[in-house]
Amino acid sequence: MRTLDPLVKLAIGFLYIGFATFSEQAPELAVLVVMLTTILIGAEAMPLRTFALGLAPFLFFAVTSSWIYAVAPSNVYGWTGWQVALAVGLRTVAVGLVSMLFAYSTEPADLGRALVHRLHFPRRFVHGALAAIQFLPALAEEARMARLIARASVPAGNAMRRAMAGLNPGLGITLLAGAIRRAGTAALAMEMRGLSATTRTSTWRVPHVARRDIVFTLGAIAALAAIWWVA
């Protein structure tokens, strides 16, 4: 799926999310979850650890948003509370899996170029977002370093104080100040490298719809229709 056009994938992703959102049948959603999991792990070779880490927040939301239906059932559709809870939970997981599949199989820069050149999104917005993606791990690394240094400043043998030193709110201000400075420098660097140039930008690596995208679209729609019909 990595070679597919990102905007086609985005459109199909929205279609699947729409289907999962409006589907009320747990079996439909279960088949969708199984299919997406198979594609992610089988076809896209996503490592199991990455899969588990990526799915974890959606599983959390699935559990926390569905349990109330099980313990306090409503008789609107004549279903049991557990049936409703299962549908709500599966819906959350299905939406998460669609998002994971899109993120895992899409190069952010390709999506950015497609958004700028084909959907005419503002370049500053798209490149700013890409730069921000880059900053998050750097910020996380800086936070890790700051925590480690803060812990090291507490004498050994005082485990509680060492742990608390790494959670000092002052570190947040240090990191925030660094992030603001870094964002300012990045904005300056992007402008100095012609981000706001009035010349027509290059069409280098702008993704285009190809025959494989049409095949993918037809296959994805057929799969959805099959799930709806079978389940």
Added chain:
Amino acid sequence: MASGSTKTSAPPRKAPPPDAEVVLVADGVGVRFPRAIRDAVHDVSLTLRAGERVALVGPSGSGKTTLALALLGAIPSLVSADRRGDVRWAGLGDRKLATGTGIAASVLQDTDAQLVALTVEDELAFALENRGLLPTDIDRRIDTALARPPGAGLDRRARTLTLSGGWRQRLALAAALAETPAALVIDEPVAHLDGEAAADAIAAVGETCRHGAAALLVEHRIDQVAGLVDRVLVLGSDGHPVALGDTEPTLRALARGNDHGLRLPPSVRVAAALERAGAREGTSDALSVALEALGFDRRPVPSTGAPLLTIDFAAVRRGRRAVLDSVDLVIREGEAVGITGRNGAGKTTLALLAAGALRPAAGVVRRHHAGAPIFVPQNPALAFATGSLAAEAARRGLGWTDAARAIARTGLAPEPDRHPLTFSHGERRRIALALALAPPEPRLVILDEPASGLDGVGLAALDADIEALRARGSAVMIVAHDLDWLARVTDRIALIESGRIAVDRPSLAFLGSVVSGHLPLRAPPAASLAARLGWSFAA
């Protein structure tokens, strides 16, 4: 010893012809920031010709970066400030910004924040896409950039996030060179690079200039780029130009009189010292004078103090990757030990392990002292976790009176309620070091790249601080790339390769091994010069 023989190992210069095309004319340029009571720079005039290489140097805070931004047009078009005088770039027309147009390309001081794309090829293509180049041309330029230094060794599809600081700086330089601009303006081109990578980067800039590009290199370390540049423009601490001329005579004149806090090249320092001493070349007196000028006159005495740090067969892992493996190291009271190695070899991880910030996955780390070690990171802002100097002192177990005395010795005002982040980058490092110096008892002090970004005055102050720490019995671990400096201030130097300590020798013996080619590091200029003068590194 002829003065001409005292050259650094930088590539040979070839000045552009006097009739070369003028790329930039700056006349009477001055900059004042909003609400500032004085100009950041003033009265700067400069002409840059095709193929010419000019170093813009000066002490910290002299306005070098400000001047570079003003020349490029970023001040005032992107950064709010009042720019006076006249700046004319050939071919710029009525556009305000010289960069992003193919006329000039720049690399900012903070290359970490300069990288904006997620892959190497996207980073190289960013400015080229903005200029609207043909896709085939962009691909060709990317291939070229990755085939030669400083881009050689980078993988086209590699994630920029996974690159070490040195590789990120190489990528930023490669991206600027890929623009094939008429002029390059690079702020501290080799600040985060090890010796080999720095030499590659300098050579790449030189190669670009041989093809007709002009280069303005902003550096506080003229010794790093002196071999490359044709002329130097020196800014004084008040932002006023104090010298502009051909490299060698200008630097020699500075060495004879006021060096304005610059870190002058070893050859220049030695020549001036010989001239001052009136020493006859080739004599033992001349060698002594030269060694003193190079800072190699101190013969370290092996410490017999008790160990303050013992690392025994330690390993550190990050995920499944072994960052350090089978590391043995002992640092004693009053001893200073240098840790060096290529970018990404594991130096900072060793420093964090020694500081107790990381736990070893195997082996043992013992700190033989009740007090917590003091770690001054490369980014000194990370050394502060509270909102005031008084709280920082308390966090380190210091009374405010002792802390204030130590801070005052740095020349900074000891204001207990002042937030540490309101100080400049250099000031934060000085405060962090001052707080390290404040405890009366010996401590383990770990400094990660402490000399990075320091001018000559700052470096002298750092040398004095390290000596003071040693004198009171503290053990000092210093992570650095600059071998000349490390050999001056440490007793031993350990080389880290692929997470292991490959060599641990007395500093001068280590330096001798590097110069003789027995260690896989680039020979630093002062040590190379000392070797050419006939000095034996054996203790």
